[in-house]
Amino acid sequence: MSRLARDWRRYAVTFETILAKEILRFSRIWVQTILPSVITTTLYFVIFGRLIGDRIGTMDGFAYLDFIVPGLVLMAVITNSYANVVSSFYSSKFSRYIEELLISPAPNWVILAGYLAGGVVRGLVVGSAVMLVAWVFTEIRVHSLAVMLMILLMTAILFSLGGFINAIYANSFDDISIVPTFVLTPLTYLGGVFYSIELLPDFWQAISLANPLLYMVNAFRYGLLGVSDIPLGIAFGMILTFILVLGAYSLSLLRRGVGIKT
Amino acid sequence: MFAVEVQRLSKVYKGGFQALRGVDLSVEEGDFFALLGPNGAGKSTFIGILASLVNKTSGRVRVFGQDLDRDPETVKSCIGLVPQEFNFNLFLPVFEVVLNQAGYYGIPRREARVRAERYLRQLDLWDRRDTEMRRLSGGLKRRLMIARALVHQPRLLILDEPTAGVDIEIRRSMWSFLRGLNREGTTIILTTHYLEEAESLCRNIAIINRGEIAERTSVAALLRKLHTETFVLNLKGRVSELPELGGFVLQYLDDCTLEVEMNRDHTINGLFDALSRNGIEVISLRNKQNRLERLFLDMVDHRAADVGGQA
Numbered sequence: 059m060s061r062l063a064r065d066w067r068r069y070a071v072t073f074e075t076i077l078a079k080e081i082l083r084f085s086r087i088w089v090q091t092i093l094p095s096v097i098t099t100t101l102y103f104v105i106f107g108r109l110i111g112d113r114i115g116t117m118d119g120f121a122y123l124d125f126i127v128p129g130l131v132l133m134a135v136i137t138n139s140y141a142n143v144v145s146s147f148y149s150s151k152f153s154r155y156i157e158e159l160l161i162s163p164a165p166n167w168v169i170l171a172g173y174l175a176g177g178v179v180r181g182l183v184v185g186s187a188v189m190l191v192a193w194v195f196t197e198i199r200v201h202s203l204a205v206m207l208m209i210l211l212m213t214a215i216l217f218s219l220g221g222f223i224n225a226i227y228a229n230s231f232d233d234i235s236i237v238p239t240f241v242l243t244p245l246t247y248l249g250g251v252f253y254s255i256e257l258l259p260d261f262w263q264a265i266s267l268a269n270p271l272l273y274m275v276n277a278f279r280y281g282l283l284g285v286s287d288i289p290l291g292i293a294f295g296m297i298l299t300f301i302l303v304l305g306a307y308s309l310s311l312l313r314r315g316v317g318i319k320t
Numbered sequence: 321m322f323a324v325e326v327q328r329l330s331k332v333y334k335g336g337f338q339a340l341r342g343v344d345l346s347v348e349e350g351d352f353f354a355l356l357g358p359n360g361a362g363k364s365t366f367i368g369i370l371a372s373l374v375n376k377t378s379g380r381v382r383v384f385g386q387d388l389d390r391d392p393e394t395v396k397s398c399i400g401l402v403p404q405e406f407n408f409n410l411f412l413p414v415f416e417v418v419l420n421q422a423g424y425y426g427i428p429r430r431e432a433r434v435r436a437e438r439y440l441r442q443l444d445l446w447d448r449r450d451t452e453m454r455r456l457s458g459g460l461k462r463r464l465m466i467a468r469a470l471v472h473q474p475r476l477l478i479l480d481e482p483t484a485g486v487d488i489e490i491r492r493s494m495w496s497f498l499r500g501l502n503r504e505g506t507t508i509i510l511t512t513h514y515l516e517e518a519e520s521l522c523r524n525i526a527i528i529n530r531g532e533i534a535e536r537t538s539v540a541a542l543l544r545k546l547h548t549e550t551f552v553l554n555l556k557g558r559v560s561e562l563p564e565l566g567g568f569v570l571q572y573l574d575d576c577t578l579e580v581e582m583n584r585d586h587t588i589n590g591l592f593d594a595l596s597r598n599g600i601e602v603i604s605l606r607n608k609q610n611r612l613e614r615l616f617l618d619m620v621d622h623r624a625a626d627v628g629g630q631a
Contacts, residue, residue, distance in 0.1 A: 065393075068426025075423025154407035158468075161371045161401050162424035163393035320333065320374050 072164045073172050080176025084142055091142070092184055095134040099188045102130055103195045106252065118254050118285045127192045128279040129251030132213060134188040136246060136271070137238070139181030139214040143173050143221030144234045151225065156318055166312035170222065170305075177218030178211065185210055198282060205290065206281030212297045213274050217242075219304040226308075226317040245271045250279075255287050270296060321385060323349045323476050323507040324370065329379030331365050331531075339365040341531040342379070347509060347524070349384070349475075352502045354518035354539070355511045356616055357528035363511045364404060366528065367480050370509075371401045384475060397425065400474030402465045404481045404511075410454035414445060417453060418468050425472035432471065439467040443497065459486040463494065476507045483517060495521060515616060519543070527616060550608040551588075553578045556601035563598040565591075579608070 059067075084091040107123030117125040150156040159169055192198065200206055220237070228234045249271030255263050266272055277293035280286035286293070311317070324347040331340040339362045347353045357363045368374030369381060372392060381388040383395045408417055415436060422432030440446045443463040448456065456464065462482060469477060479498075483491040491514075498521060502508050512518055518525060518539065525542060527535040535542065558575040568591060569581040578600075582591060595602060 071426045071428055072424055075420055078423075079420055150409070153409060154405060155409045157373055157401075157403065157407045158421055159424055160373055161396060161399070162421070162472075163396040163426070164424055165393065315375055319372075320368070 068163070069165065069168045072162070072168050073175070076159075076169065076172025077175045077179070080142070080146060080173065081179055083146060084176070084180045091138070091180065092187065095138060095184045096187045096191060099130045099134055100191050102126070103191065107195055118256075118283075120283055120285070121196075124196050124198055124283065125254075125279075126252055127196055127198055128282045129249075129275045131185050131188050131192065131282075132210075132275055132278045133246050133251055135181040135185040135210055135214050136217045136242065136274075138184040139177040140217040140221040140224075140238060140242060142180040143177040143218045144225045144228070144238075145221075146176065147173055147222055147225035148228050148231070148234050151228075151318060152231075160318065166309055170308055170312060173222055174215055174218040177221060178214040181214035181217070182210060185214075200282060201284035202281045204281075206278060208294075209274060209278045209281055209297070212294075212301060213278070216274075216297055216301050216304065219301065219308055222308050223304065223311065226311050228317075245269055248272075250275045250287060270300060273297065321349045322346045322382070323351065323384060324509070325380075325382040326366075326370075327380045329366070329369065329381065330377045331362075331369065331374065332377045339531055340369075340376075340379075343528070343531070343533055345526055345533055345536065347507065349507055350502075350505060351507055351524055352498075352522045353507075353509045354522035354525040355509060355528060356515065356518060356525060357511075357534075361528045362531040363528055364480060365531075367401070367478055367509075367511065370478060371399055372396055373401075397472065398475045400469035400472065400477045402462075402469045402477070402479040402482050404484065406461050406465070408453045408461070408464075411452060413450050413452055414440065414456070414464055415449040417464065418471050421468045422471045427472060435471050435473070436467070439470050443467050444493075459490040462486050463490070466494070466497070470501075474506070476509070477501065478509045480511050481513060482510065483512070483514060491517075548581050548583055550579060550581045551591075551605050552608055553580060553595075553605045554603045556603050559600060563594075563600070565594045565598070568594065 103123065106126060111122035111126075114122040116122065147156070150159075220242075224234060224237050248266065249269050250266070255266045255272065258266060273288050273293040273296045276286040276288040277290055277297075280290055280293075324345070326343055326345045329340050329343040329345075330338070332338045343362070343366065345366075355363050355366065365374055369376045370383070370388075372388070372395075381395075383398050386394045386398070388395045412420070418436040418440065419429070419432050422435060423429070427435065437446065440449055443466060445460065445464055445467060448460065453461070453464075462485075466479075466482065469479075477498075482498075483494055486494070495517070498508060498510075510518065510522060522539055524538050525535070526533050552573065555576045555578060559572075559578065562570050562572065562578075567583060567586045571579050573579050580591060592602065
């Protein structure tokens with residue numbers, strides 16, 4: 059076997075090990091990692107959908123409950139993929155068992171890929187659970203499965219990268235909750251989860267276009283319902299650009315050892 | 321071949337503290353090597369650079385002929401590290417900790433299970449394989465760190481204070497295990513505060529102080545520099561007054577115990593003759609340990625005085 063083939067085999071084992079460790083980690087504490095999002099979104103469906111939704115009427119031609127489903131699913135994916143990587147990687151830094159990986163011959167891109175894959179899996183597991191809950195309350199038919207799956211996957215990758223960068227810079231457990239609380243949650247709520255931006259005055263519509271989450275929510279809404287405030291190509295292009303930029307930045311942080319080496 | 325070859329290695333931390341000042345050091349393949357130095361001397365920085373946990377500022381590091389900058393993956397594959405501080409996920413069971421480490425080195429799961437079992441058995445941890453890390457005692461954690469460091473079968477094992485805080489029994493069993501490992505061909509570099517440990521285990525030694533190598537020699541050659549020996553004597557009766565014995569320095573440890581320091585050009589026969597002449601009978605004697613400690617302190621103190629003198 060050539061050295062290249064041996065190396066790739068080794069990388070595959072390392073990747074599988076990190077991924078298995080990550081899946082095991084969030085599965086062991088499923089009450090903390092999977093259940094809360096399912097309960098929260100069920101409450102959203104009950105309150106905004108059943109109780110208040112009927113009074114709101116339709117939005118973009120859909121019952122309000124149907125309209126908010128894509129945003130709620132995506133919100134669960136965003137929150138969980140981010141939370142998984144930020145908390146797992148920061149814990150490994152805090153307790154210093156990240157050193158187990160740093161001394162190993164695992165290349166930086168394999169380490170990054172392993173952690174991202176863990177975040178993506180948790181995001182998709184919780185997203186799927188929320189989707190199942192949605193089907194209890196609605197009768198949504200998927201408009202484009204391919205678009206829906208692509209957006210789910212790309213969004214989970216992007217926010218796993220965000221969680222990774224947050225963990226690299228975090229110096230305390232407080233630091234890993236600042237971004238989700240003060241940046242991620244407001245952007246998600248203002249990203250068209252609960253409304254169409256066409257309802258906003260022109261000025262606020264223009265401001266909303268600067269919110270990257272708007273593009274993801276709308277692209278996912280297109281995949282599920284077939285309607286979007288944003289052209290699909292722009293949404294894909296934007297998410298891909300963010301992934302490439304944050305991915306390159308994460309690798310550069312790992313190469314320089316920022317936050318993990320002295 | 322050299323297991324480790326370091327040239328002009330320097331490290332300046334962000335705050336400006338220079339931990340290493342152009343260190344040149346080589347360790348032969350198969351050696352059992354001690355790196356000694358006071359706290360803050362640069363030992364952990366040196367080890368951290370070898371293990372890729374610390375970024376060097378300048379200099380060159382080669383491990384078994386491979387350059388750390390050019391081929392870090394090969395260098396890392398050759399090294400096993402037992403760090404000073406515990407660095408585990410405390411919620412994982414013992415077996416999983418070792419399996420994960422094997423996975424990080426690319427060892428397939430089936431092979432990893434075989435190796436993990438072998439090393440856990442050798443270090444008497446197999447019965448604890450399902451125990452969570454947080455429930456292990458300090459001594460068991462230290463042994464697990466050795467098992468974890470060996471699972472990829474490194475050619476070079478680096479141990480940073482491996483027996484700190486463990487009881488004598490575990491320490492002795494770890495020494496025996498490490499000696500066996502070295503006999504089988506693994507090169508071992510050890511830092512320790514227990515100089516008895518270095519004296520007992522290691523063939524060669526480097527003393528690092530203020531980021532520079534103060535001495536690099538064999539343990540035997542270093543001990544030859546020691547001009548005095550110290551013995552502790554248990555006496556048959558009480559001694560009310562210390563006798564004057566030419567060439568020997570006596571001091572009380574208690575009424576029935578004396579400590580005697582003697583130059584190497586004197587003999588124990590001479591000591592006993594002198595004691596007998598003063599009516600002192602000896603029941604037993606033992607050589608005072610930590611001979612290396614004295615040399616080490618002399619060396620570090622002299623260098624500190626030299627630096628102070630130049631200032």
